[in-house]
Amino acid sequence: MPLPSARPYTNWVLPPLYDPSKGFHAWSESASFPLLLESLRRHAEIKTVGRSRFPGPLSRQNSLWKDYRNFLRQALSNFEAAITVPNRSACLLYYYAMLNFAKAELLSTIPSSIIGQRVGHGLSFSPSRAKSVAGDHLTVVPGVFPWLYEARTGQKIAIGTKIPVKRLLTQIPEISTQVTDAEMGECQISALHHMIAIDQKDSWSSLLIEGAIASPSVTEKLLLRHFREVTVPNNWRDHFAISRRSLTHVRLFESIATFPKTTTGGVDVNGTLDLTYKIGDILGARTSEHMDAILCPSLYKTKMFSMPASLARYAVSYYASSLVRYKPSVFDSQISPEQAYMFDAIARECALPMLIDTLSGLEGEDQFFFDAGTFRN
Structure with missing residues (x-):
């Protein structure tokens, strides 16, 4: 059966795809270690920045900031040391950095x-x-990970839950090539581009998705509960601001519901983004400038198990640090060259995205980085 045509619209806008319950901050430069580390160091070294994370009277804010800044200082020291280590051995330092960053992130709530x-x-x-x-597999036990999972997804994860490492690896987009080469499966993440379409009365969300979506699956079921697939028009590159050099195969989905314009005839961006975030369980924040967000499918096809890339990175860094400490033979480049290659990539490629995840958590809003020339024709 042929797909229906998209609703006609008279105008469109391309706002960042942010969680409207949190908001966002846009940076006019690309993400880099110096920029991210300096932004995180503000929280540790500037009292007014650090203590603003905490509600309540000033005495409580000052008290919590003492622990907060020291968790951050430990994390930054470990992270800066890890950057200098050229291979998978860095995973141990990265994990202890992320553990301390997570404690700092959780201080404001628990x-x-x-x-x-x-x-x-x-x-x-x-x-x-x-x-x-x-x-x-990893087993969820009381401690930081289930707290962080709830803080970032709004859902609880049951103690005793077993999480297959192989599935976690396929939820991390920046190591997709290495995971495939190590025969651990295909990356499950899809790049997502976002547009708000507008007619005389309403606005709605349009999602351009690169990559496959498992069918049938709980991921597809959730998507089709709130979006319908429509034909991709010839002008899709112009309207989504994608270069004509792009040769990728895409699918187009538009929200079933629409959102009314404001009383003055303007577009309610947050209201329209609420339509998008009806599928928040399978949305993840971008860490690359060539997309607006990522579609992170359920860890299982028949049972919803949200696993954003940010939490998959954290869990895999814990796993890698355990192997570095107790079973480094897993990384032996003569015995298992593909695994050695893959874990070198985990240490190298996940480091910057994990800093973006951390800054988003500490700032309480999504962080978007744009190259300085992005907004000039």
Whole structure:
């Protein structure tokens, strides 16, 4: 059956695809280690910045900032050291950086669970019983990971949940080539471009998706509950501001619901983005400038298990750090060259996206980085 045509529209806008419940900050330069580290260091070294993360009286803010800044200082020291390590051994330092960043992120919501407490990783893995990366899994236990999962997704993850490492690896877009070469599966992440279409009375969300969506699956079911697939018009590159050099195959979906214009005839961007975030369980923030967001499918086809790339990176960094400490033979370049290659890529390619994830968490809003020439023709 042929796809229906898209609704006709008279105008369109291309705002960043941000979570309207949080808002966003736009940077007029590309993401880089110096920029991200300096932005995070503000929270540790400038009192008015750091303590603004915490509600309540000034005395409480000052008290929490003492722990906050020291979690951040430890994290920054570990991260800066990790950058200088050229291979997978850096995973240990990266994980301890991310663990301290996560504690700092969680201080604003659950300080009593962290300050002065012995805090667990929130994930358990037994390297002595590990057989292969493809067959390994992580087990959720009390501690940082389930807290971070709830903070970032708004959902609880049950203690005792087992998470297959192989599936986590396919949720991380920046290592897709290495995961395929290591025969761990195909990347499940799809690039997503966003447009708000407008007619005389309403606006609605249009999503241009690169890549396949498993069918049938709970991911597809959620998407089609709120969006319908329509034919891709000939002018899609112009309207989504994509270069004519692009040769990618795309699919177009428009929100089933529309949102009315304001009383003055303007577009309610936040209201329209609320239509998009009806599929928030499978949306992830971008860490690359060539897309507006990423579609992160459920970890399973038949059961919804949200796993944004930000949490997949965190969990894999924990797993890699465990292997570095207790079973480095898994990375032996003579025995398992593909795995050594893949974990070198994890250390190298996930580092900058993890900093973006952290800054978004600490600032409480999505962070978008644009090359300085982006907005000039």
